[in-house]
Amino acid sequence: MSEAIRVLLADDDAIIREGLASLLNRQNGISVVAVAENGSQALRELSKQTVDVALLDVDMPVLDGIATAKEVARLYPSVAVVMLTVFEHEESLAKSLALNVRGFLTKDIPSAQLAQLIKQAHAGYSVFGPRPTQILADSYLSSGKNDPGYDDFRAQVEQLPDYLRATFDLLIQALPNKTIAKKLGLSEATVRSYISEIFTALGYTNRGELTITAIKAGY
Template sequence: MHPAPPTLRIMIVDDDPMIRTVFAEQINRQPRIAVAATAPDGQAALDLLGRERDKLQIDVALIDVDMPILDGSRTALEIRRLYPDITVVMLTVFASESSFAEILAQGVRGFITKDEVAADVAAALVRASRGDPVMSSRPMELLVDAYRAQERQRVLDSHIRATIDQLPVHLRNVYGCLIKGHTNRRISQQLELSENTTRIYVSELLRRLGYSSRTELMAAHLRP
């Protein structure tokens, strides 16, 4: 017979007392899962780990994104820095999506939304502890949408670069001036053109590249 897998010890960090009590108890009842600690905010979690890390032996920290005192993003960063052996998974309602990419970059294993049932959350935590990424449906949609947007932008940028390469010399010269932020007057002087001709060339260049303004062209040029 194979020995039973060890119990996974969980820390739940959330400012909602219902999450720390009712939800934590539901998680605790799942097979081979033990909620070893809870904390109402990130700073309290770090303080607890600092005092009782060896005693608690936390395997996975399930951290709410939006908390007072020390939010989920900074808490995840500190736990990953101080305790790299602890797997971090974020818990969120996704009322705010602005920190999604930032938190992913900090090495967390994934995002679980608060509408998931306890059994599914427990299963996700087990997978995360094994090194697998875990995502609820909404975070996964965000990830897919971000990838699609990146791909669309890559194709668009590739098309624009090809268009620039095919421009006639006089428009490539104007393009070179525009991305340096030159005004029409400066372009006229540098290229020895009348200001009226410069305006025509600038308009033609923007039309060919599909930009509505020189500001939009500059923003695209500066984009990483």
């Protein structure tokens, strides 16, 4: 049997925190190993034990979810971060993507579905609930496709050589390197090299910012 995914849950609402932790612990393959009531406490918990996935509430005192996610990315890059929110935070969603956060979910999601998404995030996929996905569609896809402000970006993408364009098209689908490599018949090392070339050609340093721009530009 594979080892359970170790989860840290940070939420300032004790009822939500304890209830969600209890529900997740009943799901196969998930173990909530730590809980925290704010971002500062979450970072302390991460320093004490190994965690695979951190579920962070967007709105927390002391250190909010976005600031915490930034510190997790800096201090514990192997931890997959998934943001949780009660409401549709468009600005928080964009900031989360820019930080390479692995997912953005609303708290009304059923625990069984949340468990599956945690497993996907741990496997390297980006996960979004229905409402955050709709935010992306409404805010970016429809308005950006014909926006002349993205003409330069679109021109740069169209100038990519075929081998990089194929990688770009899969990269902005939030697929992990292993999946991209399998789909293109390449080694993971080659995919990493191609992604580095794409970042250089387009002027980006991380997947989140590139994906946001690509969505805005209509890709």
